[in-house]
Amino acid sequence: xxxxxxxxxxxxxxxxxxxxxxxxxxxxxxxxxxxxxxxxxxxxxxxxxxxxxxxxxxxxxxxxxxxxxxxxxxxxxxxxxxxxxxxxxxxxxxxxxxxxxxxxxxxxxxxxxxxxxxxxxxxxxxxxxxxxxxxxxxxxxxxxxxxxxxxxxxxxxxxxxxxxxxxxxxxxxxxxxxxxxxxxxxxxxxxxxxxxxxxxxxxxxxxxxxxxxxxxxxxxxxxxxxxxxxxxxxxxxxxxxxxxxxxxxxxxxxxxxxxxxxxxxxxxxxxxxxxxxxxxxxxxxxxxxxxxxxxxxxxxxxxxxxxxxxxxxxxxxxxxxxxxxxxxxxxxxxxxxxxxxxxxxxxxxxxxxxxxxxxxxxxxxxxxxxxxxxxxxxxxxxxxxxxxxxxxxxxxxxxxxxxxxxxxxxxxxxxxxxxxxxxxxxxxxxxxxxxxxxxxxxxxxxxxxxxxxxxxxxxxxxxxxxxxxxxxxxxxxxxxxxxxxxxxxxxxxxxxxxxxxxxxxxxxxxxxxxxxxxxxxxxxxxxxxxxxxxxxxxxxx
Ligand code: FAD
Ligand code: NAP
Numbered sequence: 141x142x143x144x145x146x147x148x149x150x151x152x153x154x155x156x157x158x159x160x161x162x163x164x165x166x167x168x169x170x171x172x173x174x175x176x177x178x179x180x181x182x183x184x185x186x187x188x189x190x191x192x193x194x195x196x197x198x199x200x201x202x203x204x205x206x207x208x209x210x211x212x213x214x215x216x217x218x219x220x221x222x223x224x225x226x227x228x229x230x231x232x233x234x235x236x237x238x239x240x241x242x243x244x245x246x247x248x249x250x251x252x253x254x255x256x257x258x259x260x261x262x263x264x265x266x267x268x269x270x271x272x273x274x275x276x277x278x279x280x281x282x283x284x285x286x287x288x289x290x291x292x293x294x295x296x297x298x299x300x301x302x303x304x305x306x307x308x309x310x311x312x313x314x315x316x317x318x319x320x321x322x323x324x325x326x327x328x329x330x331x332x333x334x335x336x337x338x339x340x341x342x343x344x345x346x347x348x349x350x351x352x353x354x355x356x357x358x359x360x361x362x363x364x365x366x367x368x369x370x371x372x373x374x375x376x377x378x379x380x381x382x383x384x385x386x387x388x389x390x391x392x393x394x395x396x397x398x399x400x401x402x403x404x405x406x407x408x409x410x411x412x413x414x415x416x417x418x419x420x421x422x423x424x425x426x427x428x429x430x431x432x433x434x435x436x437x438x439x440x441x442x443x444x445x446x447x448x449x450x451x452x453x454x455x456x457x458x459x460x461x462x463x464x465x466x467x468x469x470x471x472x473x474x475x476x477x478x479x480x481x482x483x484x485x486x487x488x489x490x491x492x493x494x495x496x497x498x499x500x501x502x503x504x505x506x507x508x509x510x511x512x513x514x515x516x517x518x519x520x521x522x523x524x525x526x527x528x529x530x531x532x533x534x535x536x537x538x539x540x541x542x543x544x545x546x547x548x549x550x551x552x553x554x555x556x557x558x559x560x561x562x563x564x565x566x567x568x569x570x571x572x573x574x575x576x577x578x579x580x581x582x583x584x585x586x587x588x589x590x591x592x593x594x595x596x597x598x599x600x601x602x603x604x605x606x607x608x609x610x611x612x613x614x615x616x617x618x619x620x621x622x623x624x625x626x627x628x629x630x631x632x633x634x635x636x637x638x639x640x641x642x643x644x645x646x647x648x649x650x651x652x653x654x655x656x657x658x659x660x661x662x663x664x665x666x667x668x669x670x671x672x673x674x675x676x677x678x679x680x681x
Contacts, residue, residue: 149264149266150278151266151278151279151280152179152277152278152279153176153177153178153179153277153278153279154171154176154177154178154279154280154281155167155171155176155177155178155179155279155280155281155282155283156178156179156180156181156255156267156269156277156279156281156282156283157171157178157179157180157181157283157285158180158181158182158255158269158282158283158284158285158286158534159180159181159182159189159284159285159286159287159290160180160182160184160186160187160188160189160240160249160251160285161187161188161189161190161191161192161236161285161287161290161585162189162190162210162236162581162582162585163189163283163285163287163569163570163585163588163589164180164182164187164189164249164283164285165187165236165239165240165243165245166210166212166585166586166589167283167285167569167589167592167593168180168243168245168248168249169212169243169245170589170590170592170593171593172243172244172245172248174593174596174597176281176596178248179248179250179277179279180245180248180249180250181249181250181253181254181255181269181271182249182250182251182252182253183252183253183254183255183272184251184252185251185252186233186237186251187233187236187237187240187246187249188232188233188236188237189236189287189290190287190289190290191229191232191233191236192233193290193311193312193313194229194310194311194313194334195229195230195233195313195314195315196229196308196310196313196334196337196338196519196521197313197321197338197341197342198337198338198339198340198341198342199228199229199310199313199334199337199338200224200226200227200228200229200232200337200364201226201227201232202226202333202362202363202475203226203393203580203581203582204225204226204363204367204393204394205222205224205225205226205227205231205232205367206222206225206367206371206372206375206394207375207386207393207394207580207582207583208227208232208393208580208581208582209222209235209582210239210582210586211379211380211382211383211386211583211586212383212586213242213243213379214379214380215242216238216239216242217375217376217379217382218376218379220235220238222235222367224364224365224366224367225363225364225365225366225367226362226363226364250271250273250275253271253272253273253275254271254272255269255270255271255272255284255534256270256271256272256534256535257269257270257534257535257536257537258270258282258284258534258535258536258537258566259537260537260538260539260563260564260566262539262540265280265564265565265605265606265678265679266278266279266280267279267280267281267282267565267566269282280565280605280606281565281566281567281592281596282565282566282567283567283569283589283592284530284531284534284566284567284568284569284571285569285570285585285589286530286531286534286568286570287530287570288524288526288527288530288570288571288576288577289311289524289526289577290524290529290530291524291525291526291529291530291533292309292311292312292522292523292524292525293522293523293524293525293529293642293643294525295329295520295522296644297329297498297500297501298499298500298501299500299501299502300501302500302501302502302503303501303502303503303505303515303518304503304504305504305505305515305516305517305518306319306320306516306517306518307517307518307519307520308517308518308519308520309519309520309521309522310330310334310335310338310519310520310521311334311523311524319517321342321345321346321517322345322346323345323346323347324346324347324516324517325346325347325348325350325505325514325515325516325517326342326346326348326349326350326515326516326517326518326519327349327350327352327505327506327513327515327517327518327519328342328349328350328351328352328518328519328521329352329498329506329518329519329520329521329522330352330354330520330521330522330523331351331353331354331355331356331357331474331521332357332471332472332474332521332523333357333472333474333475334521334523335351335521336357336359336474336475336476336479337474337476337479338519338521339351339479339482339488340476340478340479340481340482342519343482343485343487343488346487346517347487348487348489349482349487349488349489350489350491350506350513350515351483351488351489351490351491352491352493352498352506352508353460353461353490353491353492353493354493354494354497355463355465355466355471355494355635356460356461356462356463356464356465357463357471357473357474358441358444358445358448358463358468358469358471358473358474359448359461359473359474359475359476359479359480360419360422360424360444360447360473360474360475361419361422361475361476361477362422362475362476362477363422363475364477371394375394383583383586386580386583386657387583387587387657387658387661388658388661389656389657389658390656390657390658391575391578391579391580391656391657392575392579392580392581392583392584392587392657393579393580393583396423396426400429401414401428401429402428402429402430403427403428403429403430403431403433403435403436403439404430404433404435404436406428411428411439414427414428415427415439415440415443419443419447424440424443424444424468425440425468425469425473427440427443428440432627432628432629434467434629437467437468437469437629437630438467438629440468441463441467441468444468445462445463445464448461448462448480449461449462451480451481452480452481452483452484453484454483454484457483457490460490460492460494461480461483461490466630466633466634466635466636467629467630467634468629468630469628469629469630469631470629470630470631470633470634470636471630471634471635471636471638472577472636472637472638491508491513493508495510496508496509496510496511497509501518506518523637523642524637525643525646526637526638526640526642526651527552527571527572527576527651528548528551528552528572528640528646528651529643531544531548531552531568531571532544532545532548536563536566538560538562538563538564538566539562539563539564539608540562542562542563544560544563547560547561547562547563548560549647550647550649551640551647551648551649551651552571552572552573552649552651553572553614553617553618554568554571554572554573554609554614554617555609555610555613555614555617555674555675556573556574556591556609556617556660556663556664556667556674557571557572557573557574557575557576557588557617557653557660558571558574558588558591558592559607559608559609559675560608560609560614561608561609561610561611561613561614562608563608564606564607564608564678565605565606565607565608566608567592569584569585569588569589569592570584570585570588572651572652573617573618573621573651573652573653574588574652574653574660575652575653575654575655575656575657575660576651576652576653577638577652578652578653578654579657580657583657584657587657587660587661587664591664591665591668594665594668595607595668595672598668598672599677602677602681603679603680603681604677604678604679604680604681605678605679606677606678606679607672607675607676607677607678608675608676608678609674609675609676610674610675610676613674613675616674618649620653620655621650621651621652621653621654621655622650624653624654624655625650625652625654627654628654631650631654632650638650638651638652639651
């Protein structure tokens with residue numbers, strides 16, 4: 141598309157929302173509430189986002205459902221009952237469908253349609269959004285609610301296309317039941333959160349399971365199970381107050397009972413007591429008030445390693461399932477009550493790639509440096525090209541034809557986790573340098589979409605059509621993100637997707653804001669209250 145082709149003076153609608161997960165559904169509802177004309181585009185055939193795509197066996201949330209949900213509408217809060225404290229994928233997708241229907245936004249969404257490009261016309265101050273359906277929609281505001289974990293990582297293993305059996309990705313698991321694993325020899329590559337959830341379920345039906353593990357992860361108990369009815373009643377009593385309370389916490393969820401004692405002030409037996417109590421309550425990360433200290437984190441890491449090892453009967457397997465190369469929290473920790481025990485079954489085999497790396501995939505299976513393992517099925521639980529992947533999948537050109545790919549060539553830059561300098565009125569919720577996966581992302585989706593629409597309202601009220609961040613604001617925000625990451629044990633030393641280390645050649649930039657939800661929310665709204673000093677506000681009043 142040339143610049144001339146995108147030049148236009150009249151918008152087709154006010155807002156285009158790309159993506160129909162937690163953020164996109166709420167964005168369409170907020171647009172409607174403000175009387176804005178909105179169009180939504182979603183490459184999936186239904187709403188749900190993450191919960192549409194990741195339909196692998198065992199998929200469920202690990203932030204409890206009674207807070208991993210919307211709170212903007214008291215009726216929705218009171219009407220929806222979760223069957224489990226940590227609901228499974230299909231239930232979360234049904235919930236998102238229920239919300240989308242209740243908010244009547246489904247009719248605004250064009251499904252099975254990918255957004256291919258977004259072009260900014262500087263003269264008109266409008267965005268042209270081009271889709272795989274051949275449509276170009278011109279709008280004032282573009283909200284790319286495309287998710288942080290929505291672009292599966294292509295497997296970087298030789299011979300992937302040579303495999304003669306069936307291959308499935310946890311990140312796009314078939315929903316039509318066509319993935320048949322019964323009685324099959326299944327190889328699973330990857331032991332992050334997805335692999336850890338899927339492996340015990342696959343082990344229930346497969347004849348043999350071979351788990352190809354490159355890096356062992358911390359695995360702690362889940363909080364799944366029956367919900368505390370008193371807690372649910374308390375959350376439902378005043379959903380607006382609940383919502384405010386969530387935003388005033390570090391993680392954007394129900395205020396947690398943080399350990400009242402400091403690691404630095406306890407003796408060994410006091411530390412052990414605090415660790416055991418936190419483990420029993422399933423909040424091991426909060427064992428101490430000063431759990432962020434490297435020494436406290438080292439004690440927590442060692443405690444988890446011991447608990448993990450105790451659950452595995454074979455010594456070699458136990459030693460290899462326990463993570464030694466990074467501290468707890470360096471990678472996204474996993475939760476499961478059944479993962480480690482799955483390896484106690486005779487048909488579940490751990491292949492430690494640290495000792496015998498994969499050489500290539502061959503038609504009949506996987507060849508490591510030690511052997512060729514014959515397989516009928518390979519399951520790739522190999523993760524995502526997180527945060528920048530889905531952004532780069534759209535060809536985005538902003539002011540002066542500046543491309544997003546060039547702007548983020550050295551890693552993502554933005555201000556307050558939502559807007560990029562040179563791309564006025566383009567919003568990126570759930571993206572880089574927001575609390576993102578270190579928070580409850582349902583709370584984040586509501587907070588960011590609220591902030592985006594409160595920003596739009598401010599622009600309208602002040603007769604100023606657009607804004608984008610100042611370069612110095614972006615620099616400051618990147619430094620701020622790095623400053624908090626430096627305080628988080630293992631954040632900058634561990635190879636994780638948080639810093640792009642899972643994708644060969646991706647710039648290493650820590651992409652998650654660890655300053656906490658409360659500080660993040662307050663910083664956003666301080667900008668609004670002060671008239672957006674960190675932004676260039678454009679157009680005459
Ligand atoms: P998504 O849900 O990712 O939705 C983005 C949508 O945009 C997708 O449907 C995608 O198809 C669409 N899209 C992307 N690009 C385009 C394009 N170019 N054109 C059209 N459509 C496009 N977070 C938690 O807080 N707690 C949890 O317990 C938790 N569990 C998770 C479990 C799994 C398996 C995964 C993968 C993630 C989990 N997360 C969890 C993170 C999760 O991604 C967020 O909680 C949340 O669902 C993100 O919502 P979203 O709307 O921002 O993005
Ligand atoms: P992930 O955490 O990135 O894990 C990918 C796994 O695949 C890692 O074990 C990785 O090993 C391995 N891998 C990748 N390429 C490989 C290769 N070429 N050879 C061998 N192994 C390879 O991805 P994920 O498990 O899909 O999880 C991504 C994120 O989604 C999580 O961090 C979390 O935020 C979210 N999630 C949450 C839940 C939940 O319970 N709420 C469930 C699933 C996902 P290395 O570690 O060595 O790179």
